[in-house]
Amino acid sequence: MNSAGLLADAFGRVREVVHETVAGLSPALLHARLDPRANTIAWLAWHLTRIQDDHIADVADEEQLWLSAGWADRFALPFPEAATGYGHTSKQVAAVKVESADLLLGYYDAVHDRTVHFVRGLRNVDLDRVVDESWSPPVTLGVRLVSVVAEECACGGSWL
Template identity: 50%
Template sequence: MGAAGHARGAHRGRPGPRDEHPAHPVRTARGGLIVDARAVLVESFGRVGPTVHRIVDGLDEATLTWRADPEANTIAWLTWHIARVQDAQLAPLAETEEVWTAGGWAERFDLPFDDSASGYGQSADDVAAVRVPADLLLGYLDAVTAATSAYLATIAGDDLDRVVDHRWDPPVTLAARLVSILADDLQHVGQAAYVRGLAERAR
């Protein structure tokens, strides 16, 4: 869930989900449909960035940092957390350095956290510390999205069954880890949309 209390509300009048490029199913000889799992992952991860852009583009600092109550998360923190979760968890899978440090984003954001911070377990004060403009938030998210797309392009269907974490019972496969990352991101995308709706209605 990330940091403390998520605001709840309604975000109305925004464009719907991107559906121009759905994952392409393959019809079998018996008429059934087989959908390539990798294509579904590519499509699903590919929707995160554009959806966040529709929420965040053009927002001023007051809206980005608006809070439903003193413990609630802000759009700025949620957007940063969305990108950090994807970046921090995918980099080890791809065996690459995180975009956060490799691309100089940690220096540009200049947050009062360790470079390894991704938002988990942070306090209300930590949430308030994320005060950066929309273009910086979206720039980092776009860079992470590009890195994710590049990694997903390298995996084959058989790779998804590979165990990537033996600390759990059952062990975590690559497919399960990717779905977990995606689920966390999508949850926070929805929260950011709700917070924007609340902020606009509070004006």
């Protein structure tokens, strides 16, 4: 297996967990909070998808599906369109209300499909391309992609 295949497999495994967790849940379960400061399943699924959409769009030099495919309008959340959930307060977490698990999974699947299409086209040498010089050391494409997988695992681990 090459690096692109490995990354596609990692994103595929995250997809399995997202679907196993979210599919078929009622809005009440998607929005349930075990503690007033706890993240909801809806927020976790939305957040990990927003991070993936944001980061992959950036490194692929494309517009986020959140905007270009109308997902921001379908979700109609009370945040700026660029919001990804990073740094959200407990009140903002509670504001992520979705009509159904299908809406979350529709957005997730669209982002996942674009991500896998992007990573399958990569060669090992592509992973060394610097994509963010604001860090020391600068962030390469490979590091950014692993960071996205790690973020998704951290969010997924929150609901398991």
